[in-house]
Amino acid sequence: MKNSFSPDTNPRRWLYLVGLLVLWELIRRISGVNPLLMPPLEDILMELVHGIFKGMLIRRWLLSMALVCGGLAAGTVLAMILIVISSTGRGASSFLSFISSLMHPLPGLALLPLVILWFGTGTPAVLFIIIHAVLWPIYVNLESGVRSLAPAWTSYARILKLGRWETFIRISLPGSFPHLISGIRTGWARSWRAFIAAEMVFGAVGILGGLGWQLFESRVMMDTPALYSALLVVMLTGMAMEEIILARWENRVRMKWGEPDNTGMNTE
Amino acid sequence: MNGRSLYQSLPGPAALELKNITRRWPGGEPVFSKLDLSIPRGSICCLLGPSGCGKSTLLRCAASLDTIEAGETLVGGEIVTTPSPERQLILQDDRQLFPWLNISENILFPVCRNITGSAEGLLEMVGLADSGSLYPSQLSGGMKQRAVLARALAAEPDILLLDEPFGALDSEIRKRLHRVLLDIHQKRKLTILLVTHDVNEALILADTIVYMGSSGKLSQPEDNPLDDKRNMENPQFFQATMMIRKRYGFLME
Numbered sequence: 001m002k003n004s005f006s007p008d009t010n011p012r013r014w015l016y017l018v019g020l021l022v023l024w025e026l027i028r029r030i031s032g033v034n035p036l037l038m039p040p041l042e043d044i045l046m047e048l049v050h051g052i053f054k055g056m057l058i059r060r061w062l063l064s065m066a067l068v069c070g071g072l073a074a075g076t077v078l079a080m081i082l083i084v085i086s087s088t089g090r091g092a093s094s095f096l097s098f099i100s101s102l103m104h105p106l107p108g109l110a111l112l113p114l115v116i117l118w119f120g121t122g123t124p125a126v127l128f129i130i131i132h133a134v135l136w137p138i139y140v141n142l143e144s145g146v147r148s149l150a151p152a153w154t155s156y157a158r159i160l161k162l163g164r165w166e167t168f169i170r171i172s173l174p175g176s177f178p179h180l181i182s183g184i185r186t187g188w189a190r191s192w193r194a195f196i197a198a199e200m201v202f203g204a205v206g207i208l209g210g211l212g213w214q215l216f217e218s219r220v221m222m223d224t225p226a227l228y229s230a231l232l233v234v235m236l237t238g239m240a241m242e243e244i245i246l247a248r249w250e251n252r253v254r255m256k257w258g259e260p261d262n263t264g265m266n267t268e
Numbered sequence: 269m270n271g272r273s274l275y276q277s278l279p280g281p282a283a284l285e286l287k288n289i290t291r292r293w294p295g296g297e298p299v300f301s302k303l304d305l306s307i308p309r310g311s312i313c314c315l316l317g318p319s320g321c322g323k324s325t326l327l328r329c330a331a332s333l334d335t336i337e338a339g340e341t342l343v344g345g346e347i348v349t350t351p352s353p354e355r356q357l358i359l360q361d362d363r364q365l366f367p368w369l370n371i372s373e374n375i376l377f378p379v380c381r382n383i384t385g386s387a388e389g390l391l392e393m394v395g396l397a398d399s400g401s402l403y404p405s406q407l408s409g410g411m412k413q414r415a416v417l418a419r420a421l422a423a424e425p426d427i428l429l430l431d432e433p434f435g436a437l438d439s440e441i442r443k444r445l446h447r448v449l450l451d452i453h454q455k456r457k458l459t460i461l462l463v464t465h466d467v468n469e470a471l472i473l474a475d476t477i478v479y480m481g482s483s484g485k486l487s488q489p490e491d492n493p494l495d496d497k498r499n500m501e502n503p504q505f506f507q508a509t510m511m512i513r514k515r516y517g518f519l520m521e
Contacts, residue, residue, distance in 0.1 A: 150363040155333055159351045160378055160423070170377075174368045256405050257367045 013243075039225045048229040057214065061233055064210035068188075068195050071127055075134030075187060076180075080173075082135075083142045087168050097143065104136040108194040112201060121202040126195060133194040134187035141183030145176025178257050181250040188246060192238050281345035283309040283459035284330060284355075284427055289339030291322070291329055299325045300484030302339070307476075309344075312453060312460040313489065314470035316516070317480035323463040326480070327429050330461060331357045343427070353378060356420035360432045364416045365404040371415050372400035378423040390418040393455075394448055410441035414448065421452065430462040434469065446472050467509050472498045479516045487516070 025041040027033075035043075051057025086093040108129040119125040153175055157167040199212025209217070211234055218227035290301040299322040307313045317323045328334040332341060332351045340347050343355065358364070365374045372387040391397050394414040404412060413433055420428060434442040450473065453460060464470055470477050471494055479487040492498075493508045 150361070152359055152361045152364040153366065155328075155331075155351075155357065156364070158333060159331065159355070159357060160353055161351070171366070174366070177368065256403060258363055258405055 036222065036224055039228060043225040044228045044232070047225040048232060051226070051229055051233075056208070057230065057233065059208060060210050060214050061237070063208055064195060064199075064212070065237070067123070067126065067210060068130060068191050071130030071191055071195075072134050072184065072187060074127075075131045075191070076138055076184060078131065078135050079138035079142055079183070082139050083146060083173075084168065086143065087146070087164065087172070096139075100136055100139050100143070103132070104140055106132075108133045108190075109197055109201070112198070116202075125202055126198045129194050129198040130191045133190040137186035137190060138180065138183035141179045141186070142176055145179025146172045148179075149175045178250065178254045178259050181246070181253055185242065185246045185250060188241060189238065192234075192241070196234055281309075282306040282342070283311075283344060284461060285342040285345075286326070286330060287340050287342065289329060289336045289341065291325055291334060292337050298484065300480075300486075303484070303486055305478065305486060305489075307459055307461055309459055310457045311475040312462060312473050313476045313478060314474035315461065315463045315478050315480055316465060316467065316470050316512075317463075318465060318482055321480050321482045322484045323465075323480055324431050327357065327431050327461065327463050331355050331429050333357070353423040354425050355427045355429060356423055356425040357429045358413070358416050358420055358431065358433045360435045362409065362412065362436070365412060365419070367404050370401050370403050371396065371407070374404070374415060375400075375419045375422050377419060387418070387422070390421055393421070393452060394418045395444075408441075410437050410445060413437065413445060417445075417448070417452070421456070426459060428458050428460045430460060432464055433462075435464070435466075442469070449473065467512050468500060468505075471505060471508055471512070472500070477512070481516075 021041055024038070028035075028038045028040065031038075048057070082096055086096040111129065111132065115125045115128055119128055149172060153171050154167075157171050162170065195210065196212040196215070199210050200216045211230055214230040215227060215234075218224070218230060284305075284307045286303060286305045288302050288304060290303070291299045293299055303326070305313075305315075305326075315323050315326065325334060329336050330341060332348055332355070342348070343352075365371070366377065369377065372391070375387040375390050387400055388397070391400050394417050396411060396414050396418065399407065399411060399415075404415070407415065416433075434445050437445065446469070449460075452458065460473075462470075462473060471492060474492045476489045476491055478489045481487075493511065494502075494504055499505065
């Protein structure tokens with residue numbers, strides 16, 4: 001079943017990207033726009049190659065990925081802890097559901113003034129923003145997964161007289177795994193955006209800085225080829241992580257779990 | 269009646285007894301009220317009835333999964349109020365097995381807290397000897413139901429409660445699973461309450477047949493009119509099917 005909001009993962013999309021780059025070069029040449037605003041494709045790609053093999057770009061990319069993946073892992077663990085707490089009773093579940101309803105729609109950047117007050121502008125502040133971006137979508141998805149377990153599984157747990165904790169560990173948690181991956185997918189997209197934006201506001205993370213800092217620095221130095229090459233890396237990383245890794249993982253798990261495909265992977 | 273009468277052949281307390289039970293819908297309307305059913309130990313009782321009459325609800329009450337508003341459920345003469353592994357429920361549902369476990373692990377799920385044996389014997393019993401390492405998503409509907417049956421047997425139940433377990437399968441696979449179920453019944457001396465709306469299935473499997481009408485009323489249990497040779501090519505089989513259809517005045521299948 002195709003979900004109209006799910007991403008199109010058709011491999012031809014990578015060809016579209018090549019087409020867009022060619023179009024960029026054509027427009028630039030025909031319009032004769034200032035190269036500072038629209039640098040030649042060759043300069044952008046040279047900057048990209050140089051940045052990957054010799055410059056700071058690859059190191060900054062690695063730092064960004066390490067921070068976002070670290071935040072993603074921490075957010076996943078926290079969401080699981082919250083789900084364990086919510087499974088202890090109706091009161092805890094209702095309270096956490098209320099908190100997640102409050103926090104889930106709150107953009108991380110709206111918290112910036114408070115985060116600066118609490119943590120200053122260093123790595124802890126950026127990590128806080130990432131974890132906030134990740135935690136709530138994962139929690140909401142896990143909660144929905146635990147609530148929509150196959151009735152036959154929950155009946156079977158009762159027949160076997162499994163306790164609440166054992167039911168949670170042996171049935172609820174593995175049973176809601178496809179929902180957990182959906183949450184991680186949403187969390188990834190939110191945290192990647194939040195990280196880039198936060199770094200542009202907070203400044204470099206650590207001594208080196210990440211991709212957000214690269215964008216900021218390139219703008220200040222008016223190094224537009226470096227700016228565009230960093231933007232390209234931000235976009236490509238987001239797309240590759242979403243389409244090559246997470247959507248495929250979710251699709252595989254959903255098929256194994258016998259759930260309808262929600263990723264758009266099986267659509268023509 | 270020509271059939272075997274297990275009521276007479278097995279004296280002693282009934283394996284499963286529902287006494288005067290009432291179950292209501294959330295709005296307060298009764299699904300059934302003051303209903304009695306007694307199933308002797310070691311017998312197969314088929315509960316026939318049209319869709320929506322409350323057969324599955326009755327089965328869930330027998331498993332103590334649904335709360336009854338009045339009456340009591342007795343197992344081996346003792347009142348029970350909560351579900352227990354001795355009463356295993358098998359549904360028509362395609363998603364009974366746990367998809368993250370392979371078939372052997374699924375079968376050993378009820379005993380994995382203190383693993384006492386392997387799944388091999390059970391897999392062989394249900395004809396899945398080579399499929400232990402497969403996952404539920406790799407199995408056909410019939411294989412899944414066999415695996416569910418093996419998992420139920422792993423808990424060493426006294427009573428099997430089956431809710432149209434073969435309803436979604438094609439007739440050939442259904443026939444094969446009937447044989448598997450009858451073999452297991454004979455080996456393990458289980459008591460079985462099977463819900464179905466298929467008269468043929470009831471005649472093949474049942475020792476006694478009970479009919480539930482759309483108002484939730486139960487008929488008196490009656491012995492299967494057929495003798496032990498219950499194959500569908502037997503001319504008696506057709507006559508018995510017609511007799512049951514006529515008696516209860518409903519169209520099934």
